[in-house]
Amino acid sequence: MRLERKHQKKRRLSLTVAIVSFVGSFLTLMLLFTYWVTPRISIIGFHGVVDLTNPSLGAILNPTAQRMAYPMQDLEKLLEYLVRSNYWFLSAQEMQDFFVEKSQPIPAKHKGQKPIMVTFDDSYKTVYTNVIPILERLERQYDRKAKMVLFINPGTLAKPDRPSTTYLSCKDLRSGYEKGYYDIQSHGQNHKNLTKISDSELLEELIQAQTQLRSCMAGLAPDEAIAAHLAYPYGDMNDHVAETASKYYHSGYLYNSKVMRFCWLKDHYRIDRLTANRDKPVDRLIQMADRAMEIKSDRPCSK
Ligand SMILES: [Zn+2]
Secondary structure, eight states: OHHHHHHHHHHHHHHHHHHHHHHHHHHHHHHHHHHHHSOOBOEEEEOOEEOTTOTTTTOOOSHHHHHHOEEHHHHHHHHHHHHHTTOEEOOHHHIIIIIISOOSOOOGGGTTOOEEEEEEETTBTHHHHTTHHHHHHHHHHHSOOOOEEEEEOGGGSBBTTBOOSSBOBHHHHHHHHHTTOEEEEEOOSSOOOTTSSOHHHHHHHHHHHHHHHHHHTTTTSOGGGSSOEEEOGGGOOOHHHHHHHTTTOSEEEOOSSOOBOGGGOOOTTOBOOEEOSTTSOHHHHHHHHHTSOOOOSSOTTOO
């Protein structure tokens, strides 16, 4: 009798363990599934753009920059796909209002579109010489403008008395902005790793970049439209950098090869961004862009 009770107790215990582990695994799978299907936006991070048929046009000198540069012909294929498919090219402020802070409902005109954000870091001249002609050709052909977000280091911009084939000038920025293709944001003053400098240097990197970019764009754009968002050089940051940046910038972008799942975004200063260099085939970038959510409601995270 006693032995029978002991067996029953053992059976009940193992049944409870089995149920608990089943429920646990089920919940974990559900969580993973929810994370996987949660709405996403691809924020693609480019640097220079090299024309494989004419590499001397906008020469890119150092080997790291060479490796980071994306082939112009592939970029054109990507942009043409996105423009033809009527993607919504987000500016940094649109990203902020509708997907980061979510402070505003998405305007009805964007229903049915998929959002995308195309960014270029490090102020390379080729973003003017090799990208603007593509954008102009696409606008003529499809009657749509594609907006590029430029994260600029004013410290490396070419000076009026020192023209450069490597770096953009303020004149280039103004011209691209006037044509409606550029959104000008900050990448720090001199591309220093913000986690490895003193507090006073950190302030200088953040403030000077903003002041100089705004003065470059004076008369063309309101101050708040320029350098209001930051991409950390090397994608490197920590809590202290984020906290200091939050005094001058509305948001901060990483460079971590992750896709942005905006409904799960808790920290406006840790926005995921995809890396794009020569190792990433254009078809892969198209595939990643395609996984973005199609806008169906004005508040996609509220359900
Ligand atoms: Zn950079």
